[in-house]
Amino acid sequence: MRTGTLALILLTAACSAPAGVAGVSTVPGSPRPDDGQTFAAPVTPPEADDPVRLPPPKLSKFKYAFPVKDCRVTYARKRLVIPKSTIWAPQGCAFVAPVDGVIREVNVQNRWVPSTDRGADREGRFVTLLGKDGVLYLGGHLDSIADGIRPGVKVKAGRTLGRVGNTGNARDTASNLYFAISWPVDSRYWWIRRGMVDPWDYLDAWFNGNRTYSPRPETMALRKKVGKLPPCSVQCSGKEQPPAKPNKPPKQTEDEPPVVIPFAIETVGPGQ
DSSP states (O other): OOHHHHHHHHHHHHHHSOOOSTTOOOSTTOBOTTTOOBOOOOOOOOOOOOOOOOOOOOOSSOOOOOSEESSOOEEOSSOSSSSOEEEEOOTTOEEEOSSSEEEEEEEOSOOOOTTTOOGGGTTOEEEEEEETTSOEEEEEEEEEEOTTOOTTOEEOTTOEEEEEBOOGGGTTSOOEEEEEEEOOOOTTOHHHHTOSBOOHHHHHHHHTTOTTOOSHHHHHHHHHHHOSSOOOOSSOOTTOOOOSSOOSOOOOOTTSOOOSOSSOOOOOOTTO
C-alpha cells in the first residue's frame, strides 16, 4: 500500500471517532491505548421506588412550633452579646406559642426610652410563656399583643400570642422578634427572662421538622450550675441592682398590667 493511501485511511478513522479525553477512546468496548483492555459498556440502572422518608426521631414528649408563623424569616446562629435570637420577620407576622403552656407575663406598654435605657423595658411589648416543659419563653419587640392573651391563660403550641414589631430598643431597626429561653423567676429578675440558653439549635430543629427537640435538659442543667437567681453581668442598668434574696412581689401601680401569673401551675418533674 502506498504511503498516501495509508495516511488517508488513518485520517478518516481519526475524524470519525467520538471526541473524548486526549488519547482515550469513548467508544464502548474500545481498547485503552495504555493497557489494551476494554471499557465496560454503559449500564442503565434498574427502575426503583423513591426513597422512603422517615420521620425524625422522637426526642421528648413535648411538641414544639417555630415561634414565627407563615412568614419568611432569618436569624443568626451565634451569640452576639447575650443568649437570645433576633428573628427578622416582616412587621405583623404572628408570634406563636412554641409549646403548650400558660401565659406568665404580658407587657402591653412600650416604656423604653434611650435616655434611661432601663433593662426591664428593652424588649418593649412582650409575652412570656411558661411551657409544660418547665421552660420560660419570651417573645419581645412586639407590635401588639393578641386578643385574649393575659397571665394565666392556657395556650397550645402554635397559638398566636402577638405580632412582630420593633418596640423597645429595636425602634430604629427593622421589625423582628426577640426570642429567649430561660426558667421562671420573679419579674424583678428581668435579666434572666431576657435569655439564658442559646436558642438557635432548637429553632433550627423546629424549623426543619424535628418538633420534639426540647431545650428542657440544657435549661435545667444550666439553672443547676449557675443557680436560680444569677446576678446580672451584661448590659445591666446601674440604677437597678438585684436584691440578695427574693422577698415579697413588687407592688403593681395602676398603669402597669399584672405580669406575674396569679397561681402555680403544674410542670414536669426533673429528668422528664
